[in-house]
Amino acid sequence: MRKVGVVDTTFARVDMARYAIRALRARGTGFRVVRRTVPGIKDLAVACRQLFRDEGADLCLALGMPGAADLDRTSAEVASLGLQLTGVLEGKPIVEVFVYESEARSPSELESLARRRAEEHALNAYSLLFRPGDLARHAGEGLRQGFADVGPVRRTR
Secondary structure, eight states: OEEEEEEEESSSSSOHHHHHHHHHHHHOOSEEEEEEEESSGGGHHHHHHHHHHHHOOSEEEEEEOOOSSHHHHHHHHHHHHHHHHHHHHHTSOEEEEEOOGGGOSSHHHHHHHHHHHHHHHHHHHHHHHHOHHHHHHTTTSOOOSSSOOOOOSSOOO
């Protein structure tokens, strides 16, 4: 049975893992979800590596919510590099799902954005594991997670 790791943080203002797990379970079966929660985004990479090594995860979703300050953006860049390195070292995908507080104008918009982005990336993760052809069919379509899709530059079909 395949395993999907879901790693989130206590720093986030929305329980993004709850939405991601719900979306995964609604998509299908044939996998088990293993969740870890860490204090902040710079802790995500180690938790993902532990899920790969200790739990046999086939893929991880790394969910984080950097704040709006410049320091938070810098921390997000460092965390992202750590996630990329972990994915390369393990040879397994990590789907980074960051929602920046500065992307939203209000708490309700932040909640909605975090929910939609977590759900949509969870579906991408499911496709990576079980239906990679689905992703190929949508290449170049300007799909966005959390916001409205922008569409392709030119329609070719």
